Amino acid sequence: MLRGLWKLTWIEIKVFMREPLGAFGTIGFPVLVFLVVGRAVGRSLPAPSLATSGFLRVNLPVLASLLIAVSSVLSLVTIISIYREGGILKRLRATPLRPQTILTAQVIVKLILTASTLFLMVLAGKRYYPVNVQAPLFGFTIALLISTVSILSIGFLIASIVPTARFAQPIGAAILYPMIAFSGIFMPLSAMPPILHAVAQGLPMTYAVSLLEGIWRGDAWSAHMGDVAALAFVFFACTTLSAKVFRWE
Amino acid sequence: MSTSRAAVPVIQVSGIRKTYGSTVAVDEVSFEVDDGEIFGLIGPNGAGKTTTMECIEGLRKPDRGTISVLGLDPFRQVYKLQERIGVQLQQAQLQKRIKVWEAVDLWASLYKKKSIDGERLLEQLGLVDKRNAWFMNLSGGQKQRLFIALALINDPEVVFLDELTTGLDPQARRAIWELVRGIRERGKTVFLTTHLMEEAERLCDRVAIIERGRIIDIDTPQRLVDRHCPERVVALITDDPAAEASFRAIPRVESVDRSDSQFSIRGRGEDLVTEVIHCLSENRIRVTDFRMIVPNLEDVFLKLTGHSIRD
Numbered sequence: 096m097l098r099g100l101w102k103l104t105w106i107e108i109k110v111f112m113r114e115p116l117g118a119f120g121t122i123g124f125p126v127l128v129f130l131v132v133g134r135a136v137g138r139s140l141p142a143p144s145l146a147t148s149g150f151l152r153v154n155l156p157v158l159a160s161l162l163i164a165v166s167s168v169l170s171l172v173t174i175i176s177i178y179r180e181g182g183i184l185k186r187l188r189a190t191p192l193r194p195q196t197i198l199t200a201q202v203i204v205k206l207i208l209t210a211s212t213l214f215l216m217v218l219a220g221k222r223y224y225p226v227n228v229q230a231p232l233f234g235f236t237i238a239l240l241i242s243t244v245s246i247l248s249i250g251f252l253i254a255s256i257v258p259t260a261r262f263a264q265p266i267g268a269a270i271l272y273p274m275i276a277f278s279g280i281f282m283p284l285s286a287m288p289p290i291l292h293a294v295a296q297g298l299p300m301t302y303a304v305s306l307l308e309g310i311w312r313g314d315a316w317s318a319h320m321g322d323v324a325a326l327a328f329v330f331f332a333c334t335t336l337s338a339k340v341f342r343w344e
Numbered sequence: 345m346s347t348s349r350a351a352v353p354v355i356q357v358s359g360i361r362k363t364y365g366s367t368v369a370v371d372e373v374s375f376e377v378d379d380g381e382i383f384g385l386i387g388p389n390g391a392g393k394t395t396t397m398e399c400i401e402g403l404r405k406p407d408r409g410t411i412s413v414l415g416l417d418p419f420r421q422v423y424k425l426q427e428r429i430g431v432q433l434q435q436a437q438l439q440k441r442i443k444v445w446e447a448v449d450l451w452a453s454l455y456k457k458k459s460i461d462g463e464r465l466l467e468q469l470g471l472v473d474k475r476n477a478w479f480m481n482l483s484g485g486q487k488q489r490l491f492i493a494l495a496l497i498n499d500p501e502v503v504f505l506d507e508l509t510t511g512l513d514p515q516a517r518r519a520i521w522e523l524v525r526g527i528r529e530r531g532k533t534v535f536l537t538t539h540l541m542e543e544a545e546r547l548c549d550r551v552a553i554i555e556r557g558r559i560i561d562i563d564t565p566q567r568l569v570d571r572h573c574p575e576r577v578v579a580l581i582t583d584d585p586a587a588e589a590s591f592r593a594i595p596r597v598e599s600v601d602r603s604d605s606q607f608s609i610r611g612r613g614e615d616l617v618t619e620v621i622h623c624l625s626e627n628r629i630r631v632t633d634f635r636m637i638v639p640n641l642e643d644v645f646l647k648l649t650g651h652s653i654r655d
Contacts, residue, residue, distance in 0.1 A: 099454045106439070106446050113441040113478070181437035189403060189431040190454045191423050 099192050103200040111204065121170065121208050125163060126215045156220075156230070157307040158280055161300070163212050164243040165271045167205040168250035172267040174201060175251075176260035185344045194343075202247055209243060210236075230311045238310040238319075242303035245326035246271070248333035249299065255341040274300035280308075299329040352415075354379050354502055354533045355400060360409030362395050369395040370406070371557040377502075382524065382534040384548035386541065386641070388653045392557040393537035394434055397506050400535070401431055414501060427455055430495035432488075434506040434537075440480040444471055444490055447479065448497060455498040465493045469523065485516030492523055503527055505536040509543060521547055539653060541641040553645060560648050565641055572647050573639035576616045578609045581633040590627045594619050 112118045175198075178184045187197050217232070253270060257263045277291060278300040284292055295301045306322035316323075353376035362370040370392040377383040385393045398404045400411055402418035402425055411418050416425045438447055448466060452459040466472050469489045474482060482490065488508060495503055505524065509517040524547055527534055538544055544551050545565045552562040561568060575598075583605050591600045596611040596619055609620055617636055624631060645653045 098456075099450065102450050102453045106442060106450055109446070110439045110441045178439075182433065182435055183437050183439060185403070186433055186436040186438065189401060189426070189433060190451065191426045191456070192454055193423075 097196065099190075100196050100200055100203075103192070103196065104203045107200055107204045108207065111208070121167065122212045122215065125159075125212055126219055129159075129216055129219050154280055154308070157304060157311055158275075159216060160213060160235075160239050160307065161242070161275055161278075161280070161303065163209055163216075164239065164246055165275065167209045167243075168246050168271065169264055169267045171201055171205045171247060172250045172254040172257070172263045173260065175254040176257055176263035179342065179344060180260045182344065188343055198251070202244075205247065206240070206243065209239075213239070231313060234310045234316070235307070238306050241323060241326055242307060245299060245303065245330045248330045248337070251337045251341075252333040255337040271300075274298045275304075277301070278304040280304045299326065302326050302329075352379075353377055354414060355383075355535060356410075356412040357396070357400065358410050360396070360399055360406040360411060362392075362399060362404065362406045368557050370399070373409070373554070373557070373559050375552050375559060375562055377533060377535055378550075379533055380528065380531060381549040382528050382536065382547055384544045384551040385535070385537045385554055386539065386544045386548075386551050386645075387554035388539055391539075391554045393539075393554060394506055396554070397504055397535065397537055401429065401504055402426070427457065427498065428501050430498060430500035430503045432491045432495045432503075432505045432508060434510070436491065438479045438490075441478045443476055443478060444482070445475040447490065448493055451494045451497045457498065459497050460499045462493075462497060465496060468526075469493050470519075483516075485512050485519065488512065488516075488520060489523070492520070496527070500532065502533045502535060505534065507537055507539070509538070509540065517543070541645065541653060545641050551641070553648060555649050568641065568644050569639055572644045574612050575610055575639065576612070576614070577637040578617060578620045579633075579635045579637055580607050580609070580620075580631045581605050582607065582629055582631045584627075584629045586627065587629050590623055590629065591620070594623050 111121075114120075175184070184197065188194060249271070250267060253267050254263065257266050277295045277298055279287075279295055284295055284301070287295060302322040302325040306319050306326065309319045309322070310316070355375075355377035357376070358374045360370060360373050361368070373392070373396055375383075385396060387393055395404065399406045400413060400418055402413075402422035405419045413425055414428055416428075418425050442450075444466070445462070448462040452462050463472075466475055469492060471486065471489055471493065474486055477486075479487070479490070492505075492508075495505070508524070509520050512520065521543070524534060524536070536548070548565060550562065550564050551568065553560045553568070561572070563571070587607065588600060588602055591597060591607065591609050594609075594611070596613060596616050597609055598612065599610045601608040601610075609616075611619075623629075642653065
């Protein structure tokens with residue numbers, strides 16, 4: 096079943112890098128912004144005190160990671176719509192390639208891009224921010240992987256439903272970005288009005304944020320099994336649903 | 345143009361029907377394709393050609409009816425089938441920035457059996473100097489040649505070509521026809537669709553005419569013409585005042601149309617020309633132009649459906 100997967104993945108990466116804004120837009124640009132802001136703000140920051148550093152130390156890295164994850168999910172949604180509209184998906188399906196292989200290759204490409212962007216950000220962060228990166232990077236990477244795969248499955252569901260490539264990106268953005276806003280990253284869930292609180296608890300992004308922040312802070316995994324379960328549920332629900340409604344052309 | 349026929353047909357389609365919502369795309373379609381022939385499904389756009397072909401390729405499931413390709417059920421045994429067939433889809437695209445050699449290399453890696461030499465294939469299809477070009481920068485003809493290469497990479501037993509030359513200029517079209525004949529020379533069966541009657545006439549050993557989802561007739565192009573359009577027309581120009589009466593006296597002639605000095609003499613059978621020539625020499629009629637208008641598939645289609653295929 097994996098026949099062709101690595102070759103397809105590798106070609107997809109190369110093809111993506113050849114796009115005018117491909118490499119720079121997804122990897123270079125976020126890192127560049129990070130560096131510029133870092134240079135401008137980094138040095139003028141006071142030594143982190145407990146009061147000021149809460150957002151910088153925990154929320155900011157989590158927010159940055161989530162934004163990068165969401166932007167690769169959006170690019171996945173767009174690429175699938177473009178491939179569908181151009182008949183590329185159909186052409187690939189008329190070979191012994193399994194449908195799962197075609198889609199898995201896309202997901203791997205996005206995961207690799209997300210990972211490399213984050214890796215560069217961490218490197219840049221170490222250079223310019225006085226914040227001590229003492230977070231458990233390995234655990235955080237796993238947590239981010241779980242979150243990203245879960246968000247990717249939402250993206251897949253969107254890609255399965257959106258009618259044309261032109262709508263894919265805006266619709267995806269309109270669904271995913273508000274989820275971040277209500278996820279509790281800007282405001283603790285407990286401080287939200289009851290209605291918002293209820294909404295937040297229905298959004299998968301909330302569990303991603305809770306998991307990511309917790310792991311970054313150094314919580315034990317056992318404290319976040321609920322989050323992992325919620326994200327896994329989202330993944331299975333969205334994947335099952337996409338498998339039913341996905342259109343190849 | 346008869347080819348050697350094997351006992352078991354390569355493709356057997358019987359009574360398939362496919363609907364999309366309330367539209368019936370294909371209805372009660374049945375035919376067989378023999379080993380080693382170029383078989384064409386011809387008809388106007390929207391007649392059901394692509395739907396029929398995609399059912400045979402296993403990309404769509406017919407609502408009713410059965411299909412067998414190389415003894416396999418295309419829908420249930422699609423992966424087995426795909427190992428043994430080559431497919432070119434109508435209006436397919438590849439990734440804009442994939443290179444020609446990368447596409448060939450990827451396709452070659454997808455099949456279980458050892459694929460044929462991709463580089464040689466590119467050479468045969470005249471794509472060697474384009475091997476590093478991006479797909480988006482290829483011309484229409486080059487893209488189609490690449491798709492042919494991809495359809496041939498697994499050394500398939502049956503090759504499916506859907507509207508292969510649509511959108512190509514006449515020169516590129518002729519080059520592609522040569523390639524398709526080359527595929528048959530290698531002993532493969534070719535199943536193609538086209539809405540170009542000239543293409544069907546020049547390329548196909550047998551054709552099935554499809555209209556509004558139904559097959560109207562199947563045979564060699566020549567026999568279809570003989571059966572449905574046995575009429576021949578001789579067009580000539582003469583100033584001889586007695587000519588018209590002489591033409592009307594020819595036994596096989598059914599009608600003579602005249603406008604000034606131009607005559608159209610209609611009749612049946614291949615002897616018409618001989619008889620007209622005989623009449624000309626016997627009556628010493630001096631002609632300044634003499635042409636035969638032979639009916640073709642285009643006329644067959646018009647006759648069978650009451651409208652031109654271009655409408």
